[in-house]
Amino acid sequence: MPQIFTASADTRLRVAVFLLGTGVVGALLFGGGYVNSAYVTRVGWTRHQPVPFSHKHHVGDDGIDCRYCHDKVEVSSEAGLPSTHTCMTCHSQLYTGAPVLAPVRQSFSTGEPIRWNRVAKVPDYVFFNHAIHISRGVPCVTCHGRVDQMALTFRAQPFQMQWCLDCHRNPEPHLRPPEMVTRMDWSDWDPDAHKDFGRLAVKAYGIDPKRLDACTVCHR
Ligand code: HEC
Ligand code: HEC
Ligand code: HEC
Ligand code: HEC
Ligand code: HEC
Known part of the structure; x- marks a missing residue:
């Protein structure tokens, strides 16, 4: 029987059909809001823990600072448990x-x-570093929420790429003096003074939002 398609044409066809298929499924998932749903991002979910450790009691009621337990957060890529x-x-x-x-x-x-069962995690192909954020005055509460009110710890932010990029493109409103990073109630402070501080800090640290946008910042 004469060959109608070459072997490579066959492969191309398969790839085309595969892409079309995944495209349709992808569109359905996006259209249905699946990609941004709590089911995917895990925002707000608690996990069973071997001991029901409560940040609400230890931080909110007893006033223990984050760094007493997560003691590497200022100097290392990991906050550590x-x-x-x-x-x-x-x-x-x-x-x-x-x-x-x-x-x-x-x-x-x-x-x-x-x-402990982890609730705040990014995939292995994403590079993240706590010390860099802490030294620039990006507060814990911006990324982890009101931990001081959590009876069981849950993820407060989606940790999706868009979420990281939103801040990297405009970090100003999120910055505060580095010695205040573990304070949970900064959002209650005067927003005008807050904004001014961010603008000055971006200048002082030489933070360049254009550079922070580059793929290689987070995928190395
Ligand atoms: C600096 C002191 C301190 C450290 C360190 C500490 N705890 Fe506690 N813990 C307390 C106090 C005080 C209470 C009573 C809390 C309350 O009811 O306000 C408590 C209560 C508890 C309870 C009882 C239930 C509750 O939440 O009230 C559990 C469980 C617990 N701690 C687990 C842990 C675990 C696990 C660690 C280590 C990761 C830890 N604690 C570290 C001071 C501490
Ligand atoms: C007394 C010790 C203690 C203090 C103080 C404490 N933590 Fe924790 N933290 C823990 C323990 C134990 C876990 C693991 C169990 C859990 O997830 O609740 C944990 C887990 C976490 C997690 C989830 C990590 C993951 O991937 O599962 C975050 C985020 C976190 N802490 C942030 C904070 C912040 C922010 C503060 C200060 C506002 C703080 N912690 C203060 C003991 C502490
Ligand atoms: C810019 C966002 C951001 C800030 C600010 C931030 N974290 Fe995290 N945190 C993350 C991300 C993202 C992860 C997941 C890291 C991973 O999977 O490697 C994480 C993970 C953690 C964990 C789990 C253990 C670990 O090191 O992976 C703890 C505990 C934690 N953070 C505590 C803190 C505390 C305490 C502060 C403030 C002093 C803080 N974080 C500030 C984004 C942030
Ligand atoms: C609320 C603001 C904010 C969020 C959210 C945030 N970042 Fe950042 N990130 C910063 C700031 C500010 C810097 C410091 C930039 C500087 O000093 O030039 C930074 C720096 C970094 C750096 C080091 C860049 C370099 O090479 O100097 C990495 C890597 C990084 N962020 C990864 C992430 C990832 C991954 C996420 C999401 C999981 C994330 N960041 C979320 C504000 C943020
Ligand atoms: C500020 C940090 C940051 C930067 C910059 C960044 N990414 Fe990502 N990227 C992430 C995070 C976090 C995830 C994980 C998302 C998740 O788990 O849902 C991710 C996931 C991905 C994925 C996996 C598929 C997906 O969308 O979930 C691809 C592909 C990707 N990034 C490509 C890129 C490219 C290309 C660039 C440059 C244009 C880039 N990223 C820049 C943080 C970043």
């Missing part, structure tokens, strides 16, 4: 027999770290 030892600085004296803290005591005696 606290070691069991950090919990025990207080819980070797406080709530020592509480059943809810049994996994903490067990972790302390066995040396086996507590396995």
Whole structure:
């Protein structure tokens, strides 16, 4: 039988059909709002945790600073999760027999770290760095929400590319003095003074929104 299509034409056809197919499915998902839905972005979802740790109690009520537990956040790409030892600085004296803290005591005696289920994560192909943001005065609350009101931790922002880009293209309104980054209630402060600070900070730090837009900033 004579060959009507060459082998490469066949491949091209398959690719074309595949792209058409994914295009249609993609359009349906976009059109239906699926791509931006909470189902995909996980905004607002809590996860089951081995210990029901409450930021509301520890930060909101007891006033413990973020950096007491996430002690690498100013100097490293990762904020890091606290070691069991950090919990025990207080819980070797406080709530020592509480059943809810049994996994903490067990972790302390066995040396086996507590396995927290992550809620705030970007895919591996995205480069993120806490120290850079903190040193420029980008506050925790902008990216993680009112953690001090969370009984169980959930993701407050979508962590999608567009969300990162929106700020990288116009960081001014989000900046504050670096020593204020862990304060959760800045949004209640005078918005006019706030705006002025951002404008001056962008100048002082030499932040260039055009450069922050480049793909290689986040995909290396
Ligand atoms: C600086 C002291 C301190 C550290 C560190 C600390 N806690 Fe607590 N924890 C408290 C206090 C105070 C309470 C009582 C909170 C309240 O009711 O306001 C508490 C209460 C709790 C409770 C009881 C339920 C609740 O939320 O009231 C759990 C569970 C708990 N802590 C888990 C942890 C874990 C896990 C760690 C380590 C990641 C940790 N704590 C680190 C001070 C601390
Ligand atoms: C007493 C210790 C403690 C303090 C203080 C604390 N955290 Fe946490 N944080 C934890 C623990 C334990 C977890 C892991 C369990 C969880 O997700 O709730 C955690 C998880 C998180 C997560 C989710 C990480 C992920 O990917 O799952 C974020 C975001 C976070 N903390 C932000 C903050 C911010 C912002 C502050 C200050 C306003 C703060 N934390 C203060 C102990 C603490
Ligand atoms: C510009 C946005 C932004 C700011 C500001 C920010 N974070 Fe994050 N945070 C993220 C992103 C994105 C991740 C997920 C990182 C990943 O998956 O590698 C994350 C992850 C975390 C985690 C999980 C552990 C880790 O290091 O991946 C903790 C805890 C956390 N942040 C705490 C904080 C605290 C505390 C502050 C303020 C001192 C803060 N973050 C400021 C965006 C931010
Ligand atoms: C609310 C504002 C804000 C958000 C949201 C934000 N960033 Fe940034 N980002 C900044 C600022 C400000 C800088 C510092 C720029 C400078 O110093 O030149 C920065 C710097 C960076 C840098 C270092 C750039 C360099 O090479 O100097 C990386 C990487 C980065 N951001 C990744 C991300 C990612 C990934 C996300 C989303 C998950 C994100 N950022 C969300 C404000 C933000
Ligand atoms: C400020 C940080 C940032 C910059 C700059 C950036 N990206 Fe992304 N990109 C992300 C994040 C975060 C994700 C993960 C999105 C998610 O998980 O939904 C992503 C995801 C992607 C994906 C995966 C598919 C998707 O859309 O989810 C592609 C492809 C991509 N980026 C290409 C690019 C290209 C091309 C550029 C330059 C024009 C670029 N990115 C610039 C942060 C960035």
